[in-house]
Amino acid sequence: MLEFSGEQQLIQSEIQKLCASYEDEYWQAKDRDAEYPEEFVEDLAEHGWLGTIIPEAYGGTGYDTLEAALILEEIAASGAGFSGSMACHGAMFVPRSILNYGSEEMKETYLPKLASGEKYLQCFGLTEPDAGYESTAITTNAEKDGDRYLINGQKTWCSRFYASDYMVLVARTTPIDEVEKKTEGLTLFLVDIEDALDQGAVDTQKIEKSIRRAVPSYEIWFEDLEVPEANVIGEVDDGFYQVMDGLNEERVVIAAEAVGLARVAIERAVQYANEREVFDRPIGANQAIQHPLADAHARTTSARNLVYQAARAFKDGRDVGEAANIAVYMAREAASKAADHAVQTHGGYGVATEYDVERYYREARLAHIAPISDEMIKNYIGEHVLDLPRSY
Structure with a gap:
């Protein structure tokens, strides 16, 4: 049988206690009404669990993949199923892009807010209608214009868009016919969703679905979305490997x-x-x-x-x-x-x-x-x- 440390067992116990206050009727209603379980995610944030993999230096708990797996397993096993675990899955792991590849200034600016739940980074924009699992085939492009990038294109199956303050967006910064390998030329951007909406550069359409209805997914169109150069995550053109x-x-x-x-x-x-x-x-x-x-x-x-x-x-x-x-x-x-x-x-x-x-x-x-x-x-x-x- 599996053996876990005393601290890991305590994590399991604390998550079980938190989940116990959300009865079956709560999850049934969220699924039926296609409503994001905002109260549950906020509860996790208040108890510090969204910062599980964020180091203590940035306000997180400093745990790792194993502890995160324990947390998400217990959430699903509580009766929440994927409606619960995938509602917070993004908030726990999309920030990994900043943690692994962001500049120190970016880490200090965003990670403490994400760890505390003051801000949410839950949305990841990679999949496109004509790309699917072939990520190198994406056509959303980002063109440099002074100290900013202009982004145009379309993404699909972007979950938790309106439950997020930021999204990580993957776009092509070098045309595919100008790179030696099709895996080159992609870049990660941190997009401020409120700013994008204020620009009028984003249009969305909710995808009606019969599974995991409590975690909404969207098609998103970008038209001349302005993103500051400072919001590039990691190295330009290395996004695929990231x-x-x-x-x-x-x-x-x-x-x-x-x-x-x-x-x-x-x-x-x-x-x-x-x-x-x-x-x-x-x-x-x-x-x-x-x-x-x-x-x-x-x-x-x-x-x-x-x-x-x-x-x-x-x-x-x-x-x-x-x-x-x-x-x-x-x-x-x-x-x-x-x-x-x-x-x-x-x-x-x-x-x-x-x-x-x-x-x-x-x-x-x-x-x-x-x-x-x-x-x-x-x-x-x-x-x-x-x-x-x-x-x-």
Whole structure:
């Protein structure tokens, strides 16, 4: 079994206590009304959890990926599911761009505000309608004009835009036909959202969706958006490598969220299987119910071990490419199996919103698509682990 330090166990306990005050009805309403759980995120901020990975020197708690994974797993496992964990996921990890690549002045200016929850940096603008997983194909461009950049283009699936004060935007600063490699020529910008709206340089349209409705996503158009040169994050034209550098960490924490989702799905199914009686006995006594849940538990336990193996490797500074990709792949599988069996255990009530498992089922399906598909993970394993020819 996994072993955590006393401090890490205390983190788990504190998150469980905080989440306990947000009952199922809260999350059901947020999902039904497609309303961002602002109260919950503010509560996390007030307790300092949004600054988990921000060093103490900048007002954060100075923890690392492992502790962040524990926090997000417990949020999902509390009953919030992805509606809760992904509502704050961005606030905890998008600031990593500034932490890893921003100037010292940028760190001192923004990180303390983000750690305290005074300001939110939750929105990341990378995906485009015609680019998808092929990030090098983005066409949003940033043209230098004196001490500023003018940005034009379109992004899609930008989550938490109106729940953020800032966004990290990826744009092409050198045309693709002028670089030696298509991975060159991309740059990260820190965009002040209020300023962008005041400029009238941003137009948005909410994407109507049936999954993770409490975390809204948008299409965004930029027309001559002015961004100061001082808001460039890291080196100009090196943005692609900066984005890729954070992907393994993101996969570790998303895998932890999927494990949390699997845990709560199994918990709800077991509770129902013990309470529901048919033919004068609990349905949990039937192997048709019991064995799938036992299988789901075994898969979830295995996936959880992989997740924290990867998290510890990341914490130790070891290469985590293989571990992170396998962890997220197996955690997704565990979440899907658990949610599917939970719905089946509930029978007809499995699709009733009052029992929540239908929401977990929907959210588990999303995990196979975002932020990267199962197929792309298998491409990585095939090429970089098994040393097979590149397949795409």
